[in-house]
Amino acid sequence: MPLAAGRISELGSAVTNPVHIHHSQVSFADTDCSSWLHFPKIFRHVEEAEHTFLAGQGIPVIDRELGGWPRVHVSCDFKRPLCFGDKIEVQLGIERIGAASVSWIFEVLKDGEVYAFGKMTTVRVDNQGKPLVIDEETRVKLGADGNRPADPT
Helix, strand or coil, X not given: CECCCCCEECCEECCCCCCEEEEEECCHHHECCCCEECHHXXXXXXXXXXXXXXXXXXXXXXXXXXXXXXXXXXXXXXXXXXXXXXXXXXXXXXXXXXXXXXXXEEEEEECCXXXXXXXXXEECECCCCXXXXXXXHHHHHHCCCCCCCCCCX
């Protein structure tokens, strides 16, 4: 089920109606020897945003008995480098909720400018890793009823 459509820039998908905004800072451990953010570390910040949003909605990220939400796809495009100490904002949106999956879109901003953007897909699975249909209560918490979920931030 498609949700609020994001604007499409010349660079790709963008978040126009974020379900969550997460503030973070590029740590020394995130950087390479140039002091620039090492490319896979962007996903740590996006994952923090996703987990904070889910926890705020009362949706468990992982439960050893009930399963979790592993990623099955991630992509990110970088417009400019982020550096050690940069204060960043991750804007997280939901592009689509499928039977067992959620397609997320995100932008990472510094001082209001987009530095990176991308997509990721997570799948609701049981504790054996088999896909589960996302129940109606969780769908509502994610905003599948057309209403934007309440963001605790």
